[in-house]
Amino acid sequence: MSTLRVEGVTVRFGEVTAVNDVTLTVKPGVTGLIGPNGAGKTTLFDVISGLRRPSAGQVLLDEEDITSKGPHQRSRMGVARTFQRLEVFGSLTVWENVVVALESRRRPAKLARELLDRVGIAEFADNQADTVPTGAARLLELARALATDPVVLLLDEPSSGLDRAETDAFGELLRQLSAEGRSVVLVEHDMDLVMGYCDQVHVLNLGRLLVSGTPDVVRADEGVREAYLG
Numbered sequence: 107m108s109t110l111r112v113e114g115v116t117v118r119f120g121e122v123t124a125v126n127d128v129t130l131t132v133k134p135g136v137t138g139l140i141g142p143n144g145a146g147k148t149t150l151f152d153v154i155s156g157l158r159r160p161s162a163g164q165v166l167l168d169e170e171d172i173t174s175k176g177p178h179q180r181s182r183m184g185v186a187r188t189f190q191r192l193e194v195f196g197s198l199t200v201w202e203n204v205v206v207a208l209e210s211r212r213r214p215a216k217l218a219r220e221l222l223d224r225v226g227i228a229e230f231a232d233n234q235a236d237t238v239p240t241g242a243a244r245l246l247e248l249a250r251a252l253a254t255d256p257v258v259l260l261l262d263e264p265s266s267g268l269d270r271a272e273t274d275a276f277g278e279l280l281r282q283l284s285a286e287g288r289s290v291v292l293v294e295h296d297m298d299l300v301m302g303y304c305d306q307v308h309v310l311n312l313g314r315l316l317v318s319g320t321p322d323v324v325r326a327d328e329g330v331r332e333a334y335l336g
């Protein structure tokens with residue numbers, strides 16, 4: 107089981123401080139990273155996955171400082187990520203997309219079918235990826251991330267495009283993934299998903315960490331209500 111820690115992370119874009127001295131620990135389980143628009147969630151994901159160097163602070167994976175490692179190195183260490191904007195290969199089939207991800211890790215192509223079953227999109231296996239519904243394309247991103255057998259899984263808005271029943275099935279899948287010892291972190295606007303399935307929630311507002319705690323603690327927090335109401 108892996109523990110990810112962000113320590114004193116600050117990201118500045120000129121005059122804008124997108125992430126302001128954030129320290130938090132992601133333990134095994136399902137973790138929600140929430141906050142109003144512009145709170146710094148995606149920027150913090152960029153820092154954790156290695157796409158952006160912080161202006162200050164560190165990222166630690168199991169006590170190892172990985173701040174200077176690039177995205178590919180982190181991915182090889184087991185940090186996988188999906189994006190808000192879809193990143194699948196549109197001209198390949200759904201099945202081929204997963205095979206490419208498996209082969210990049212020298213894992214057998216025969217696992218692709220199993221992964222598609224697992225995320226619930228086996229019916230689209232032979233369809234060209236850019237023709238499937240958005241919800242299925244997001245699940246394909248998840249299957250591609252799982253193909254790398256990650257220890258930390260960062261999911262950016264994974265439930266958009268899913269209906270209520272699909273979102274609940276997705277929540278159950280998140281629980282299974284965490285039961286396997288993976289740390290799952292989601293940036294998510296669907297509060298039913300966050301409050302229903304996360305073990306721990308971190309709330310960002312204007313780049314700062316407002317509160318960390320269980321869904322009940324976060325729900326009851328006055329500062330969180332104010333941040334969301336305006």
Ligand SMILES: Nc1ncnc2c1ncn2[C@@H]1O[C@H](COP(=O)(O)OP(=O)(O)OP(=O)(O)O)[C@@H](O)[C@H]1O
Pocket residue numbers: 119122123124141142143144145146147148149150
């Ligand atoms: N590349 C960039 N250059 C300049 N400013 C940026 C850049 N990326 C983000 N920002 C700013 O940093 C702040 C945090 O943005 P970020 O996208 O991380 O927030 P977010 O919480 O993910 O928002 P949303 O929920 O809308 O996706 C915002 O004020 C945004 O305008």
